[in-house]
Amino acid sequence: MFNNRDHLYCIGIGGIGVSALARFAMARGARVSGSDLTENDLTKQLCKEGISVEIDSIEIPDDVTRVIYSPAVPETAPQREQARVRGIPTQSYPEALGEIVSSFPTSIAVSGTNGKSTTTAMLGQILEHAGMNPTVIVGTLVPSWENKNIRFGGKDFIIVEACEWREHFHHIQPTHAIVTNIEEEHLDYFRDLHHLYESFSTFLRPVGTVVMNERIPSDELHGIQTKQTRTFGIQQTSNVFYSDVQFDHGSQVFSVHASTTVFDVRITRPGIHNIENALAAIAMALELGVPIRAIQDGLSYFSGIWRRFELRGTFHSALVFSDYGHHPSAIISTIEGAREFYPDRRIILVFQPHQRQRTQYLFQKFVKAFQAPDLLILTEIYDVPGREVSDVQISIDDFKPRLSPDRTIVMKDPLDIPAYLAQIVKPDDIVIIMGAGPIDQLATTLTRV
Template sequence: MRHALPPIHFIGIGGIGMSALAKLMKSRGHAVTGSDLVLSDITKDLEQFGIQVFEDHLAQNVPTDADLVVYSGAVPESNPERVQAKKLGIKQVTYGQMLGEVSKEYLTIAVSGTNGKSTTTAMLGKILEAAGFDPTVLVGTYVPGFAHGNLRLGQSRFFVVEGCEYQANMLNMEPAMIVLTNIEEDHLDYYRDLDHIRQTFQKFVDKLTGEGKCVVNARDPQSQKLTIQNPVTYGFQTKADYKGWKRITAVGKQAFELAKHGKIILQIPGEFNVENALAAAAAALELGVKFKDCQKALKEFPGAWRRFERVGEFMGATIISDYGHHPTAIEGTLKAAKEFFPKRRIILCFQPHQHSRTKELFDDFVKVLSKAENLIIPEIYGVSGRTEPEAAEISSLDLVKKIPRSEYAPDLPTAEQMLRDKIQKDDVVIIMGAGDVDQIARNLVK
């Protein structure tokens, strides 16, 4: 039996990234415990993995023999478990710092950018798996075919992971390759403005050394402003190193040509997913993967948890759950739904995520949400443990007042009942947001 390594305790273990990192540490032989304010399907998954999870944050949850405490970015210094860890003299690190230490042990391919990180990470992981590279993959979603959902344990030196820009977490990493999807305004509770975000990404790409390559979106104006030592571009632009063209869409699938290589077929919708596939294929080909392995993995890729996920049906309507919470993601998802379901009525239930984001990007949200023909907006989701001064300044009701054909729901139960009253046979219902709105989708298909 493997010798147990020093215990590690995770505060905020119910986050999708934290839970994957906890599993990785458990698989290495560490005794792992964790806590979260609310138990969920993610914490149930952790318990099945052999990790004890405590509900609520209490000083007594911290093992006295713990060697390390890892906490999520939403957990303040005043948290009872962090206070207890300090009393016990236990070293504390953030999720980003811990992930950065792990990245130093591998040849790390970090997928970063405002949108598309999880899907691109999952796609690249599946391609490398199909090509026999046997990578370890840590991703912010559940991926069909990965034994541990948001974690694939490999035996090789390759590590595919999301480089999240929240609180500049990606700067903790030591990447051998970066895949950069795009740069837009987000997390403005941390960043001053778009220039600050771009400057932080510049610091990230500057971490590449030697022959380290940055696979970058040729269409994204902010990414193109970066100074990159070894850029590899992808996109539908003429000068892209990996050029996509001849995109065609049909009910339930789409395809495009990768110039000088061949056709790639996808069973997931949206132009944004074509770009994600281009990014993953470009990175894989640069790593020495054969194109046929890219084709096979991408054709078989069914999507991921809460990424245009077809959850099931309710009253003959198709129920889709999506994690999108940025205006660009909303716009892409609505367009994708109209392409895949051209003759069906689309209903969107969008829960804004964070008061600060809603306030800073208010006009952008109004613009893209106005494109929805039927729209329900529940009250804004506030992240547990994070204080937002903007909470008293803005509400979902402010959005509804500006958006035609929209309805306000003060809470999720009300939103769910509104949907049950509204849904008709053959409708396509998109439940969207990074908060807890996904429970509506699960309830509808029960």
């Protein structure tokens, strides 16, 4: 797809998806440059890797042969307009990802509301230990892959994270797919849960083998043949299920049942949700003929990914974790997992809701999820540029009457939080900084103190 005659220009190169494609193109021999509105850690790292990055540029270099842009970049952006006028072939990130996927004989797309990134990285590490040398493109940073969002492998196997937002995954036609779960999400685009099921059905129909969570109602996925699917979960009716979960020195050990085969697996990530992520990866690995030993080794060495219950350091001797979760179910599963590994500690959750429409639509579920921590600190809702609906009127203050005043603090400005935590935090506390917006900066601030 890319070669040494290409000069690829990436608009929005500082994003987690486009930056991965920039790295992929460079590894295939192309010259790569790009721009973004602001500098961030990714743009700095790309520069160190030899990719030319300009900040807030409006010009495309003269010798560019191809342009890839982030879906967040509007059609009216000057650089997209330049590309049109000059007749430069242009693709969105999902379109380019789809073309890359189609160039591999075996391709696995990992989809679902929650757990995509973790499952993608887990499966990649399993195939790596099996000697299959997969290429992996994932929507996060993976420490075991030089803290990058891509693993450069061979040309036989590719694993990609496939996002359902605005039906981006419809541009991808994999040979295999995983569906971790389907919940109400991206409601700035989807009308309701039924609309979301319809979109997943369209994505999955052409796929040869689909590994899916047992909790997904099969009658909602229209046109998906039973012979295509393999299920995973806790129920013995699933093709691959788990039992006998035990906790052992910061690990979960559980038994995996696949047909007549039973074997034990150890993972170092907490929570039932991570057992399910591992099970999804296991089920697909078995479909691909991976030996059990490689599955066990790949998962036992999996050390997690960026901003998924990621230990960032300490603040006044309390452990500080950062997590990307922004859905009510993610709050609950993360807190439950933390309690499994730290059963006798107070859990303080600092949460920044992400997008007003999501917050309003899932209001009741957020109220329930906010009961999970021992102490909740809420900041104002993060307005997502270009994704907010003007008639949605909701504030963080709307939660106050529904939450216990003894266990809830509303601090609209995250900059006020460090001083408050310094007064109340105890050495044995667990502090979780959660949200998909810039609240992660707070974790950095706290752990630098």
